[in-house]
Amino acid sequence: MVQEYKLFIGGEFKDSSTGETFEDINPATLESLAAIQVAGTEDVDRAVEAAEAGFRLWSEIPAAKRAEVLFKAARILQERKEELAVLMTKEMGKVLPETRGDVQEAIDITNYAAGEGRRMLGETTTSELKEKFCMTVLRPIGVVGLITPWNFPIAIPSWKIMPALVAGNAIVFKPASDTPLLAFKLIEVLSEAGLPPGVINLVTGPGGTVGKAVVRHPRIKAISFTGSLDTGKWVMEECSKTMKRVSLELGGKNPVIVMDDADLELALEGVLWGAFGTTGQRCTATSRLILHEMIKDEFIKRLLAKVKSLRIGDGLLPETDIGPVINKAQLEKTERYVKIGKEEGATLLYGGNRTDPGLPGYFFEPTLFTDVRPDMRIAQEEIFGPVLGIFTVSDLEEAIELANSTKYGLSSAIYTRSVGNAFRAIEKIEAGITYVNAPTIGAEVHLPFGGVKGTGNGFREAGTEAIKEFSEVKAVYIDYSGRLQKAQIDSAE
Ligand SMILES: NC(=O)C1=CN([C@@H]2O[C@H](COP(=O)(O)OP(=O)(O)OC[C@H]3O[C@@H](n4cnc5c(N)ncnc54)[C@H](OP(=O)(O)O)[C@@H]3O)[C@@H](O)[C@H]2O)C=CC1
Numbered sequence: 001m002v003q004e005y006k007l008f009i010g011g012e013f014k015d016s017s018t019g020e021t022f023e024d025i026n027p028a029t030l031e032s033l034a035a036i037q038v039a040g041t042e043d044v045d046r047a048v049e050a051a052e053a054g055f056r057l058w059s060e061i062p063a064a065k066r067a068e069v070l071f072k073a074a075r076i077l078q079e080r081k082e083e084l085a086v087l088m089t090k091e092m093g094k095v096l097p098e099t100r101g102d103v104q105e106a107i108d109i110t111n112y113a114a115g116e117g118r119r120m121l122g123e124t125t126t127s128e129l130k131e132k133f134c135m136t137v138l139r140p141i142g143v144v145g146l147i148t149p150w151n152f153p154i155a156i157p158s159w160k161i162m163p164a165l166v167a168g169n170a171i172v173f174k175p176a177s178d179t180p181l182l183a184f185k186l187i188e189v190l191s192e193a194g195l196p197p198g199v200i201n202l203v204t205g206p207g208g209t210v211g212k213a214v215v216r217h218p219r220i221k222a223i224s225f226t227g228s229l230d231t232g233k234w235v236m237e238e239c240s241k242t243m244k245r246v247s248l249e250l251g252g253k254n255p256v257i258v259m260d261d262a263d264l265e266l267a268l269e270g271v272l273w274g275a276f277g278t279t280g281q282r283c284t285a286t287s288r289l290i291l292h293e294m295i296k297d298e299f300i301k302r303l304l305a306k307v308k309s310l311r312i313g314d315g316l317l318p319e320t321d322i323g324p325v326i327n328k329a330q331l332e333k334t335e336r337y338v339k340i341g342k343e344e345g346a347t348l349l350y351g352g353n354r355t356d357p358g359l360p361g362y363f364f365e366p367t368l369f370t371d372v373r374p375d376m377r378i379a380q381e382e383i384f385g386p387v388l389g390i391f392t393v394s395d396l397e398e399a400i401e402l403a404n405s406t407k408y409g410l411s412s413a414i415y416t417r418s419v420g421n422a423f424r425a426i427e428k429i430e431a432g433i434t435y436v437n438a439p440t441i442g443a444e445v446h447l448p449f450g451g452v453k454g455t456g457n458g459f460r461e462a463g464t465e466a467i468k469e470f471s472e473v474k475a476v477y478i479d480y481s482g483r484l485q486k487a488q489i490d491s492a493e
């Protein structure tokens with residue numbers, strides 16, 4: 001019998017009103033890890049009510065004091081890093097070094113957000129009138145709804161939770177149904193660190209019901225959502241009905257350009273890790289490789305050799321390079337895109353099949369397509385699996401045009417020794433992130449994270465933007481003249 005996990009509302013674990021549970025499955029072994037309760041709409045109501053009470057308390061505590069809870073949470077995460085990483089590999093499948101990195105990102109953003117507790121910077125500026133002082137202050141939004149995907153089970157929730165908390169908000173958190181256990185662990189850590197009851201509440205269950213109830217809830221003031229483009233569009237439309245603030249981090253179709261003057265070995269390592277790390281299931285994963293025609297043959301030959309040597313298996317084993325994909329639907333989706341690629345006329349150079357490393361889980365070969373054209377679906381749509389499409393170009397201009405030819409704009413990279421090429425790429429590639437001589441993955445928490453076009457709606461997470469995502473800006477005017485002064489009256493005379 002696996003353990004059953006209840007909802008976390010008002011600082012206590014509470015039974016859901018539905019009486020239903022769903023299974024949390026290890027995607028490598030298919031063993032059941034836990035039974036998770038499914039929240040009902042009335043549980044979401046209870047969570048919002050608890051969060052409103054939590055908000056009244058938490059928002060009155062000075063930000064620097066709130067930050068102390070976060071610093072403590074970061075220390076607990078550090079102490080529990082290995083345990084959490086092992087659990088994450090079991091729950092989500094990615095290899096241990098990557099799950100350690102995921103927990104480390106959570107530690108980093110927690111410390112970073114806590115540090116912001118002593119800054120929370122507004123502006124001071126001059127007034128157009130005499131004896132008048134002007135400034136801005138940041139105010140918390142209220143109860144915020146956070147909805148997260150499964151591919152970074154503790155890092156992405158932490159990117160949202162920690163800045164939201166230090167900014168003084170209370171939270172209703174709906175994690176991905178493929179990785180709920182890590183969400184429970186994060187709740188444990190925050191409770192142990194001293195977060196008061198009601199400040200964070202966890203509701204688990206399908207996005208189609210529980211997530212919808214969070215998005216639609218009239219007393220939730222803002223939604224921060226990371227997930228697919230289609231769901232993100234729905235969330236945005238729905239939020240517009242109640243004039244909720246909504247920040248969206250959606251998909252990617254991230255290009256790497258390798259120029260003829262690049263350090264090829266460096267580029268090969270970057271492409272390999274960017275495309276097949278996390279089994280291609282990062283929104284920043286490299287899914288399009290744009291090669292200069294002069295180095296194309298050599299690069300593909302060497303890339304193929306490296307791809308063939310990748311070892312697929314259980315992410316807990318040190319020899320494994322690539323773990324399973326997250327679930328059956330993702331396995332079938334990857335398979336479907338391979339079929340589409342072949343039908344569209346791309347050449348399947350390597351992979352393209354399910355594989356069995358001696359475990360019953362959802363394993364898929366790293367897959368390379370050449371002769372990909374920009375109008376093909378495999379060049380345009382996010383597969384979110386271990387599939388890399390390869391294109392050839394004759395100059396940088398063509399490479400950048402190709403890089404910009406999708407509806408997404410999250411990450412991008414160029415490998416070149418030319419400063420001019422690098423700066424042209426930085427200026428012209430339509431993406432929220434551009435790497436020079438480094439892979440498309442590996443964001444650092446003190447820089448803004450997010451994208452342009454279909455990847456988002458202008459917000460950024462992490463970095464200097466993190467606090468703004470979860471704050472209202474208030475303009476304050478202090479008139480110490482002691483008389484009525486009228487702005488916007490022409491006082492030139
Ligand atoms: N730009 C970024 O920062 C990142 C983007 N992503 C993107 O996320 C996607 C993969 O994640 P995936 O989980 O498949 O994405 P989904 O959009 O299916 O799900 C994301 C989250 O939203 C929930 N959800 C699903 N439907 C609704 C709904 N109608 N209303 C409210 N919530 C809902 C899901 O719940 P449930 O799990 O129960 O279905 C899950 O918690 C990829 O497209 C990837 O690019 C991933 C990481 C980072």
Ligand SMILES: O=C(O)CCC(=O)C(=O)O
Pocket residue numbers: 151152156281282283284285440441442443444
């Ligand atoms: O590797 C990165 O840059 C962060 C990736 C990420 O958050 C994601 O892919 O979901």
